[in-house]
Amino acid sequence: MTPSTASAQPAPSTADRAWTPGWITAPQPASAGFTPNWAEEGFDGHTLRQVVRTTAGGGAVRIRLSNAYGDRPLEVRGASVAPAAGGSAVHGGRARRAAFSGSGTVLVPVGGEAVSDPVPLPVAAFDRVAVTLHLGPETGPATFHAQGYAASHRAAGDRLGDTDGSAFTETTHSWYYLTGLDVHGPAPERGAVAAIGDSITDGFGSVPDTDTRYPDALAELLAERGEPRAVLNAGIGGNRLLNDSAWYGERSPARLERDVLRRPGVGALVVLQGITDIGFPDWAGEPTAVPAPPVDAGVLIAAHRAVADADAALADPGDPLRLRPPFDSGDRLHPNPDGFRALAATLADALKEAEAAPHRP
Numbered sequence: 001m002t003p004s005t006a007s008a009q010p011a012p013s014t015a016d017r018a019w020t021p022g023w024i025t026a027p028q029p030a031s032a033g034f035t036p037n038w039a040e041e042g043f044d045g046h047t048l049r050q051v052v053r054t055t056a057g058g059g060a061v062r063i064r065l066s067n068a069y070g071d072r073p074l075e076v077r078g079a080s081v082a083p084a085a086g087g088s089a090v091h092g093g094r095a096r097r098a099a100f101s102g103s104g105t106v107l108v109p110v111g112g113e114a115v116s117d118p119v120p121l122p123v124a125a126f127d128r129v130a131v132t133l134h135l136g137p138e139t140g141p142a143t144f145h146a147q148g149y150a151a152s153h154r155a156a157g158d159r160l161g162d163t164d165g166s167a168f169t170e171t172t173h174s175w176y177y178l179t180g181l182d183v184h185g186p187a188p189e190r191g192a193v194a195a196i197g198d199s200i201t202d203g204f205g206s207v208p209d210t211d212t213r214y215p216d217a218l219a220e221l222l223a224e225r226g227e228p229r230a231v232l233n234a235g236i237g238g239n240r241l242l243n244d245s246a247w248y249g250e251r252s253p254a255r256l257e258r259d260v261l262r263r264p265g266v267g268a269l270v271v272l273q274g275i276t277d278i279g280f281p282d283w284a285g286e287p288t289a290v291p292a293p294p295v296d297a298g299v300l301i302a303a304h305r306a307v308a309d310a311d312a313a314l315a316d317p318g319d320p321l322r323l324r325p326p327f328d329s330g331d332r333l334h335p336n337p338d339g340f341r342a343l344a345a346t347l348a349d350a351l352k353e354a355e356a357a358p359h360r361p
Helices: 214-224 252-261 297-304 310-314 337-355
Strands: 017-024 047-053 060-066 074-083 106-108 113-115 128-135 152-155 170-172 178-186 192-197 231-233 266-272 319-323
Touching: 017 060, 017 192, 017 231, 047 178, 060 074, 060 106, 060 128, 106 113, 128 178, 192 214, 192 252, 214 231, 252 266, 310 337
Parallel strands: 192 231, 192 266
Antiparallel strands: 017 178, 047 128, 047 152, 060 113, 060 178, 074 106, 074 128, 152 170
């Protein structure tokens, strides 16, 4: 008896699947911001429903929660994920509860992050997903992202099971605690593109609730060209290269590892930043961009490029396409110990230059 074609097919390999960030945002310390938000007052037993758009698809998701700037542990009494149905409504039949290490609750430590267990919720690229969090009492000031350009919804008490959204009577255009939605699916051919920068990256000038920031447009354009890949927005309005601020978060070099490099599957980084270092208005009575010392082009260039030029350190001055003979181990490719010391000296100089660049005291 000949086996059927179907039974002869190999089982799908888990090695062909991977976690990819489908959506991210960069956390900030609580501040008043330019539009009303709930960050400074925090929450007291409320339920939050926040809608994000993923740029990657797969058969499961997981959420990331940050308490990076909290002054006490964050108690999350329950969380759910569901396809968004417009406004604060969700498709209830597909809603799924999220667990953390098998528990329906989680306590996120001060300065820490919590990542949920996989949630079996299939999503496609450009789907809108609603993440609902029931928070504990007296959270204190909330870690948030000020300029979300998307409505977040709040209700009193435990409203995790609300599907039509009628209980969520308050809204702001900021995100709270939620900093990532990862998607588990076929391993992508290309790594995700992350964009870091200021308000131009964050989306100032886009239309709220329409996902029309430039990273959104980039994801759509790549998909239209048959080159789909996740595109992630790590911009913060007002953010700078050289100095932190009370409102606009830590300078981008200080937050790069947390907000971009630790994300799974990032393959490219776009940096668009510097204008808020050059000039930033300071309105009387509002601690927006303080400190804001004068900077010149050279300082900004150094902040973008702390380059260790290995080629210049090792190349033969008479023939720049070859290793300098005193540094050649003998194969015309690898340095010898003297070459390695020359390379180390170049790296040490670059590190010293980078660390001496102006930054927040």
